[in-house]
Amino acid sequence: MNTYQKRTAVLLLSFFVYLSLPARIFPAPLKGRGVWANPRDAGQTEASVAAFAEQLAAAHINTVIMEFKSSGGLSWPSRKFPEAVLPAYRNFDLPAILIRECHKRSIAVHAWFFDFAEGADSFVAKTHPEWRALSPAGKPTSDEILRGSPYRMSWMCPARRPGYTDQWLIPVIAEFVEMYEVDAIHHDYVRYPGDLAPDTYCFCDYCLQHLPEYAYYLSPTFPEKPLLPAAFDRPHLEAHWEKSSRILPSNWDQYSREMKSRFLLTGSSFPGGNHDLDYFFYEYRIHYVLEFVRQVYETVKKIRPNIEVSAAVFKNPLQSGRFIGQDWRRFAPWVHYAMPMDYRSHFSGDHETYLALLAETVRLQKAWAQDFAHLWIGVATIGIYDEERQPLQRLMRLMRDESSPPAALSADFGLVANKIRPVNPELHAALAKFLENGQDRAAVRQKLEEFLANLPASYVPPEKFVRTLQAVRDQQAEGIVIFSAGGLRSAGLWEAVGKFFSSSQ
Ligand SMILES: [Zn+2]
Incomplete structure (x- = not known):
């Protein structure tokens, strides 16, 4: 072999070694880097919206899914449905400004709609009570009690024609797409109610x-x-x-x-x-959810041929088909992006168990979503820090209840004592002393309150959330969408997410 041949052989060999390296070391770039956001995150001035877009760009987010129709109403100055517009958005055109500021920074905007979930007192639920889904007793979901409290939502019947779907929801989505150059519309609550009895609706x-x-x-x-x-x-x-x-x-x-x-x-x-x-x-429920998804696709494509559609869906389409009429495998012809909500709060077990189940779930979802153009995995900040937060919240409740004896705190204190000591020795000592002598309740409570209101990164380490993102990335996911912008802020995670996304491009 001459020098040239040797060099070629070495090059070829390195190339094949590179190809055979585990994907973990050289994973494919993360094409989708998204976040779900609430209008509150963007504020109500041009400057605050621009600052929000800038924050997204700084964190290497390339897709923002902004809630424009919640269960309460619409967050844009709708001309056709002015009574349903939330007061803060009657004169403030959030979508126009957000889309402009995001497009300047190459960030796509998906318009997020709460499809069948309306508030009990929303304009449409009050104006058209006959469009609500009903139980065998003839009652709407707003009459249900969930975990001891009134449910507050009025689910609307997806099947009824003429009804909520064709007279209200599709025209509302169509108006948005006519008014704004949005990149995609985003379905959420595209299903029957599941947190109530899943077999109770709809018998209107x-x-x-x-x-x-x-x-x-x-x-x-x-x-x-x-x-x-x-x-x-x-x-x-x-x-x-x-x-x-x-x-x-x-x-x-x-x-x-x-x-x-x-x-x-x-x-x-x-x-x-x-x-x-x-x-x-x-089958009837699945059919009418699909029928809606199909009609929305056909409607928005006529208005804006380049528009895309994304959907937040439950993690397992076989189960969600059975329980909430959402067999999202069958959405594929009319939805480009499947975004299963693989939140920790949708799994059992501790964080380590969650990471293992998450990896397993993403592998299954790749098969379930095989007919979709894109599968972006939804993860949430909610629930990630349950082990750190929940004992503190229980301690807080006990401290507020003057009648609870100091000894009642010992179990929860035991769970977090070792984590608090290095981070806030003063609080640790105060709690330990209170457990002993029951004195200075108000002062100790205030220390705890201050700690809870602004948990330091050393107590809720960003690495814990980043490991969640990494677990998805290890499965070679095409994209990740984080719920939510507000959650990232309150958990102090923006910087860590920015770093992760920056290194994932
Ligand atoms: Zn019905």
């Missing part, structure tokens, strides 16, 4: 009437005829399904709402057969 008048039509539970041509097979000539009851089109009981019209709801959810295709009608109930 429309769904009671329409679900049996959708699932073809009787022939509209022969509504009185049972239309059963001539002979039940097979050993298995359900084997006669194909010729059996009448599923509703003959006295269906006399059934109450509760009886109809129960039949549609727990009834059988054949009297005495399997309780299989829930299949059609879940």
